[in-house]
Amino acid sequence: MNRSNSGTYIGKRWDAQIAMTEHSSTGLTRRALLGAFAATTVAAAPTFAKAAGLLRGAGDIRRIRMYSGRTGESIDTIYWIEGEYIKDVIKEVNYFMRDWRSDATKSMDMRTIDIMSASHNLMDVREPYMLLSGYRSPQTNAMLRARSRGVAKNSLHMKGMAADLRLKSRSVNQMARAATACSAGGVGRYSGSNFVHMDCGVVRSWGR
Numbered sequence: 001m002n003r004s005n006s007g008t009y010i011g012k013r014w015d016a017q018i019a020m021t022e023h024s025s026t027g028l029t030r031r032a033l034l035g036a037f038a039a040t041t042v043a044a045a046p047t048f049a050k051a052a053g054l055l056r057g058a059g060d061i062r063r064i065r066m067y068s069g070r071t072g073e074s075i076d077t078i079y080w081i082e083g084e085y086i087k088d089v090i091k092e093v094n095y096f097m098r099d100w101r102s103d104a105t106k107s108m109d110m111r112t113i114d115i116m117s118a119s120h121n122l123m124d125v126r127e128p129y130m131l132l133s134g135y136r137s138p139q140t141n142a143m144l145r146a147r148s149r150g151v152a153k154n155s156l157h158m159k160g161m162a163a164d165l166r167l168k169s170r171s172v173n174q175m176a177r178a179a180t181a182c183s184a185g186g187v188g189r190y191s192g193s194n195f196v197h198m199d200c201g202v203v204r205s206w207g208r
Contacts, residue, residue, distance in 0.1 A: 127167055
């Protein structure tokens, strides 16, 4: 997304110059925000054993990196700092994860974004996720369900609680292991289509 007039993104990076006023909209000082960004370059990659702690907010920042092959858009941003979600950034995440077929948006459940972020950190990878599916409108879900038996009638995608993701540098099993280590929702392996489903519903797993 190329939204330089919003003060959020310029190309693929966070527009720190615009956001870092003396006090940002989240109440953080310029120095605190700079420190948060600096922390991304020095923080050690967490281990699987620390996954639960990461989801409970053990870290000072949370970051999400994704691109969409459908729309050509990319997002790479810090969305949570020192115990608070950044509202303007969450709006951008919601838009990025919209139903690209209908352009319909929905407020994504941030627990799913946290699972995605934690899993990404656990895999110690810089490559952004390829987002295959985020929010789905009921109409889109019905259309996909008519084409495939693998699409659930009451899919959590329709509630903004799920995402289908792919990484070139990690296998389906590696991605699923990281998501499963978070013990925070559903994890589906789809090796034939080379993607992993992550959601914040009941803890469960399926597929191979």
